[in-house]
Amino acid sequence: MSSVALRSRADRGAHHLEPDHYGRSVLGHPLEVWRSSGKCRLLIFASIHGNEGETTSALSLALRHLAAPSPHCAVVLAANPDGLLRGTRGNARGVELNRNFPTSDWQSAPVLHRETMDAPRDAALSPGAAPGSEPETQALISLVRELEPEAVVALHAPLECIDDANGSALGQWLADRTGMPFVRDVGYPTPGSFGTWGAEQGVPVVTYEFPLITPDDATRKHVPVLVELLTRMPTDG
Numbered sequence: 001m002s003s004v005a006l007r008s009r010a011d012r013g014a015h016h017l018e019p020d021h022y023g024r025s026v027l028g029h030p031l032e033v034w035r036s037s038g039k040c041r042l043l044i045f046a047s048i049h050g051n052e053g054e055t056t057s058a059l060s061l062a063l064r065h066l067a068a069p070s071p072h073c074a075v076v077l078a079a080n081p082d083g084l085l086r087g088t089r090g091n092a093r094g095v096e097l098n099r100n101f102p103t104s105d106w107q108s109a110p111v112l113h114r115e116t117m118d119a120p121r122d123a124a125l126s127p128g129a130a131p132g133s134e135p136e137t138q139a140l141i142s143l144v145r146e147l148e149p150e151a152v153v154a155l156h157a158p159l160e161c162i163d164d165a166n167g168s169a170l171g172q173w174l175a176d177r178t179g180m181p182f183v184r185d186v187g188y189p190t191p192g193s194f195g196t197w198g199a200e201q202g203v204p205v206v207t208y209e210f211p212l213i214t215p216d217d218a219t220r221k222h223v224p225v226l227v228e229l230l231t232r233m234p235t236d237g
């Protein structure tokens with residue numbers, strides 16, 4: 001049962017709820033958060049990797065389904081707006097934000113990623129000059145500390161899994177609901193990642209990895225799951 005009225009398809013083309021700002025990016029763009037009407041129990045963010053814009057599009061459409069703010073869920077459509085605008089994985093300084101969090105295992109070595117799923121992992125980005133060096137990282141940490149959510153859902157692509165180190169009920173629900181594999185880790189080290197930071201801070205993080213997917217399929221398969229997350233806490237039964 002949803003406690004939030006949903007808008008019709010005809011009405012949900014544009015945002016009608018207003019975000020707050022929780023900081024500014026390197027280029028000075030506002031970091032936007034759509035706050036919950038009640039106590040924040042869940043924070044969902046997309047596009048900490050600027051080249052994963054399909055997660056922003058899907059989360060935006062899910063948010064635009066709601067006639068009123070989510071009762072329990074805060075939403076960040078783009079944790080890395082500069083990367084999203086410029087089409088880069090990193091921020092405007094070329095920093096891989098998901099390796100910039102102040103964790104015990106943070107590393108100064110370049111971060112290697114793949115341009116495509118079948119390419120070698122040889123494209124280098126910086127993890128930042130120091131742990132937590134980037135304004136987008138600092139702002140997201142401050143937001144989590146302020147909101148004190150029960151869990152954070154981080155949207156990524158395209159590994160097609162629900163990655164949850166805690167094996168939580170929320171992670172299991174997402175795996176069941178999406179039909180994607182439920183895993184405890186992604187199979188390679190992620191020093192300085194948001195998930196590692198959350199684990200060290202006692203903030204449960206579930207990583208929701210879209211598959212390789214067309215925008216149409218993302219809308220059909222994943223927007224309904226995100227609408228459910230925004231309208232009710234699935235683990236409340």
Ligand SMILES: [Zn+2]
Pocket residue numbers: 049052155156157
């Ligand atoms: Zn990602």
